[in-house]
Amino acid sequence: MQIIQANNYNVEIGNLMESSFSKLLSEYSDVKKLILVDENTQEHCLSYLITSFDELSDAEVVVLPAGEENKQLGIVGNVWEMLTEYGITRHDLLINLGGGMISDMGGFIASCYKRGFPFVNIPTSLLSMVDASIGGKTGVNLGHFKNQIGVFNNPIALYIDKSFLATLPDHEIKSGYAEMIKHGLIHNAELFDRVMEMMRTNPNEIDVQLLMDCIQVKNSVVTQDPTEKGLRKILNFGHTFGHAIEGHWMERGGMTHGHAVAIGMVMEAKLSELRRMISSQEYDKIENAIIQQYEMPSYSDTDIDAMIALMSNDKKNISETVRTCLLDTIGKCSFDHVIGNAEMKEVFRFFQKN
């Protein structure tokens, strides 16, 4: 079992059966346990958890509809009503078993119900293992605005067991890789090369050390700046354009978060090149590596206008100016660069297919 110290809790990486989870459950033996899943983790992960831990045999299970379009306040409200019916108190325990949507929504549900009760994250997707479940961001979307409503709050424990990855379809694995690529690009050029290499050669047999190194990048940044006053903003690299793309694509069948962020990273790398912060060689290396793995989508001029409108309402903005992260080099990122609509349009146009 590998252990990374986070803000007031531990991240344990390894076989869940050998982790401290069992001990934690015995400490909570007198209270109610709730397990939050979505339709996918209900089917693929829940029975493993319940049959492996006796203390969970009488846990209440709350099932959310799968899909980013259901990460909405109305559904959180329904769950709060359910918890009230179950008589859940602030001493009970919530276990979030699922991907980023489950840890985001479950963390928010637990953080606000009776002003907060404890929760544990057991991420089942790669995206959630390397990113979403770490760092205390919780929340839901408001219409198309991603994570518009939420709070910063940490789980009491986080268990990462890569055996859950076997339950994932390939596009979900790919989605997780995008955040790993990001961790390399913003913090460690050598990590970027290792992630791309693994993705090209054996994406489904991800190396535990690589997983650890990616988690370390995320954890190191968020423990230094838990509420995103400064440094933490570098984790948004690829997300200014990425969130707008993901939000806009919701209406047309959806795009995975990682796919949108991967495209966002190429666009923000292009912007870094246009501003002469990185060289053309560096840009080409990034573009070639990423576009080989993630298809650049087609979009019209109308789509561009809609995406620019979404970017203008991003959480990271100060008084209506749009700010983004840009690369100083591969492995180093800076934040709070103000960008204008003309520049956004230039970048979107550059990647527009005829």
Next chain:
Amino acid sequence: MQIIQANNYNVEIGNLMESSFSKLLSEYSDVKKLILVDENTQEHCLSYLITSFDELSDAEVVVLPAGEENKQLGIVGNVWEMLTEYGITRHDLLINLGGGMISDMGGFIASCYKRGFPFVNIPTSLLSMVDASIGGKTGVNLGHFKNQIGVFNNPIALYIDKSFLATLPDHEIKSGYAEMIKHGLIHNAELFDRVMEMMRTNPNEIDVQLLMDCIQVKNSVVTQDPTEKGLRKILNFGHTFGHAIEGHWMERGGMTHGHAVAIGMVMEAKLSELRRMISSQEYDKIENAIIQQYEMPSYSDTDIDAMIALMSNDKKNISETVRTCLLDTIGKCSFDHVIGNAEMKEVFRFFQKN
């Protein structure tokens, strides 16, 4: 200007025009200001605020429908959509101008919008000045369950100007006195006598020193235990029965929070006497003082059953046992006393009118 140091912010008591509010606004001159009011404070307090501070001349004003029945998640959701439309970012400023409902809802709105942006409380009701606006509790009701959804979070500043009290009807002043009575009963027997004396003689010309002393009790408790792990629970004296009464009365035209808490305090004092924690003399003193000011409501056996059901879902409970505060003497309170349905029924029956 009197200043009390709270958790990471100051409580200033005195004329708002002479407080640090003007300086604070100048520090926020570059960002959007939002003022949250309800229909009452829109009518009676808003123009004073806007005309007194130039920096607020172009503030957006959000008006909520008045009344506890509107302290609901759906309304908070509407406000979040409004803030999104206004393009509010996490660097902007919310000013809560109103009673406890406004500071509770506004605090929650600001705490969760884009994972939190700063807010200031300017309480306009006595209840809010001595209680609700202090201590970081924010939230909304979920159906009949009071403050079921919320977070702990503090304003960046709190300004108490008693001139706003002139805008209040008498029953609202009375509602505020109930929490002042509570501060005396749980912490300071002499303060209890002073509060009752002022209430009997000149309730509308409340003494600033008395206001200060009551705020000090609340502030001292919440700074010692901000998230209610232990000591802070004594502030719930009167609220186990009081919340059930208030919740139950919602359907029949409503009862002020203070009125319900005053009745709840008499009931919990009765329970303290039944358990021989306080003497009959002490109990009689409390009952006589409070019942003279707050009418004991009439209720049926069916009402009793409904109120007991509400008490079973109180936030303070651990694994379905109902816990309450009881008095050790006038001026001292203890918490986490487990009470059963038979005892609740006995107390409700004692005060039942034929």
